[in-house]
Amino acid sequence: MTHAIVAQQAGGPEVLEYASVEVPAPGPGQLLIKVAAAGVNFIETYQRSGIYKVEYPFTPGAEAAGTVEAIGEGVEDFVVGDRVATAEGSRTYAEFALVDAAKALPVPAGVDDHTAAALPLQGITAHYLMNSSFRVEPGHNVLLHAGAGGVGLLLTQLLKARGARVITTVSSDEKAELSKLAGADDVLRYDGFAAKVRELTDGEGVNVVYDGVGNDTFDDSLKSLRIRGAMVLFGAASGPVPPFDPQRLNSGGSLSITRPTMAHFVQNTHERRWRSTEIFEAAANGTLSVRIGASYPLAEAPQAHRDLEGRKTTGKVLLVP
Numbered sequence: 001m002t003h004a005i006v007a008q009q010a011g012g013p014e015v016l017e018y019a020s021v022e023v024p025a026p027g028p029g030q031l032l033i034k035v036a037a038a039g040v041n042f043i044e045t046y047q048r049s050g051i052y053k054v055e056y057p058f059t060p061g062a063e064a065a066g067t068v069e070a071i072g073e074g075v076e077d078f079v080v081g082d083r084v085a086t087a088e089g090s091r092t093y094a095e096f097a098l099v100d101a102a103k104a105l106p107v108p109a110g111v112d113d114h115t116a117a118a119l120p121l122q123g124i125t126a127h128y129l130m131n132s133s134f135r136v137e138p139g140h141n142v143l144l145h146a147g148a149g150g151v152g153l154l155l156t157q158l159l160k161a162r163g164a165r166v167i168t169t170v171s172s173d174e175k176a177e178l179s180k181l182a183g184a185d186d187v188l189r190y191d192g193f194a195a196k197v198r199e200l201t202d203g204e205g206v207n208v209v210y211d212g213v214g215n216d217t218f219d220d221s222l223k224s225l226r227i228r229g230a231m232v233l234f235g236a237a238s239g240p241v242p243p244f245d246p247q248r249l250n251s252g253g254s255l256s257i258t259r260p261t262m263a264h265f266v267q268n269t270h271e272r273r274w275r276s277t278e279i280f281e282a283a284a285n286g287t288l289s290v291r292i293g294a295s296y297p298l299a300e301a302p303q304a305h306r307d308l309e310g311r312k313t314t315g316k317v318l319l320v321p
Helices: 042-049 113-118 120-133 150-162 173-181 193-200 218-223 247-251 269-284 298-309
Strands: 002-006 017-021 030-040 064-071 083-086 096-100 141-144 165-170 186-189 206-211 225-233 256-258 292-297 316-320
Touching: 002 298, 017 298, 030 083, 030 113, 030 120, 030 298, 042 298, 064 096, 064 113, 083 113, 113 120, 113 292, 113 316, 120 150, 120 269, 141 150, 150 165, 150 173, 165 173, 165 193, 173 186, 186 193, 193 218, 206 218, 218 225, 292 298, 298 316
Parallel strands: 141 165, 141 206, 165 186, 206 225, 225 256, 292 316
Antiparallel strands: 002 017, 030 064, 030 096, 030 316, 064 083
């Protein structure tokens, strides 16, 4: 037997129970991973609360890093003892988890287990946002919301390395300092940010807005764009954006909008490895600093969810078995 976090029904953080479960057995094409650390992400709070429907009993988690303990039939790329990470696992709030070998990411020697667990989802997200959802070029002006969040801190560093000017928004002095340390050129509060962005860009607006906040920032994000600017709406931390009239894109200056999700940017092993390799190499050589804002013992998953939903965390949140 082993331990995992299990919810028997939807509800608040209190439904997450530390329970004894059987060690899962890898099927064809799967790896059994001894979890060193699991990433905690907002989507799991939506699943736990019932906003997103799941089957019960339910163990949250898709992101983790650890060591291969057993291999299913047909696996050729990995051996027992390999260090791997994933953003596409399942039931990773656990001491042991199964991962499809095709979705496992080799972890280089220069990256420790906690960093490896903190990088896959938000690192790959940052990579596809700036390379594929909208290709940022040197000299572009970029507005990035939630600059002190997990994606925000990573994306800021990558954008600066690309040669972009980065304007971020944050909600507190502490988060403003973190965003500045990550390299943001200008850090704003959310109140009235559209007008301030116009001032900072001499009235022109930004080439792209990366908006993971959603409902609360959407209107002013559109107002912050230059002619032919692009809105990349990649999350909804404040709630989903209501339906809107596409004519607003015309009147705003022939704007464009996209709503990406990671699954469509890791369509095959080649694409998955391209993104993960670049992110892991940047972490290994020190050009990308990964902030782990909080680590909780696995049994304290309810508190991790409370703190994440209460906006009490910065950077990445981990659970450690």
